[in-house]
Amino acid sequence: MVTDKAQSVEQDRLAQDFVQFTVEAGVLRFGEFKTKAGRLSPYFFNAGLFDDGAKMGRLAEFYAKALLASGIEFDMVFGPAYKGIPLAATVAVELARHGRNVPFAYNRKEAKDHGEGGTLVGAPLRGRVLIVDDVMSAGTAARESIALIRAAGAQPHAMAIALDRQEKATENGQDVEHSAVQYVRDHLGMQVCTIAKLADLLQYLAQSGEPGVHTHHEHVLAYRQRYGVQGG
Secondary structure, three states: OOOHHHHHHHHHHHHHHHHHHHHHOOOEEEEEEEOOOOOEEEEEEOHHHOOOHHHHHHHHHHHHHHHHHHOOOOOEEEEOOOOHHHHHHHHHHHHHHOOOOOOEEEEEEEEEOOOOOEEEEEOOOOOEEEEEOOEOOOOHHHHHHHHHHHHOOOEEEEEEEEEEOOEOOEEOOEEOOOOHHHHHHHHOOOEEEEEEEHHHHHHHHHHOOOOOHHHHHHHHHHHHHHHEOOOO
16 A cells, blocks of 8 residues: 555655756756746746657656556546647557556647548547646646537546646736646646646755756746745
8 A cells, every 4th residue: 555655755756857857858948038927937848849759758658657646537638739739649658558548639720621620639529638738837728728628528627737837827917826737726626737846846956966056946946936826
């Protein structure tokens, strides 16, 4: 029997391994980057740089392990265009390798007027749907996916993302007290599985022995103190 403490230790280890992987892969970068909300962030997570088979395979492995450890139940996987498309496909493959074979689907940005037509590709949307994406900033993509899934008669049940930035969302150009993840979880009633959070990144930076990393820790910590949310 796995205890809560043992599970927590395992989740922490998975998160730290993931942060290290993204830094070494050049996906998680440090500097000065402008976010969609107009903030100057000291770090940037660019999932588009998971750009070869080995990186995508490792990423899918992290998603699958986090999902299986979360205990979240779902009937199929959905990937919102565009970054969610390869994520949904590779995560479905990795889940099958772990003995959890589920269908997957994704959407197009533009409706197709020939062949099968429409905006949806893959398995029919039905049952409890897990949306797989990279990060959630404003939650706009999540709301679009939720509307699409409901329109198809299925249930938007949960989301899986790689990194929770744990920062205030913006509404009508103004900061609000909740994050996009908190909004999806608390207001839309969906479960959210994250591989790592900003708190895990801060822990990694604090414990790293690499030269110059301490400066990154100071900048990221200051950013969280300014824009971070309460309660994670």
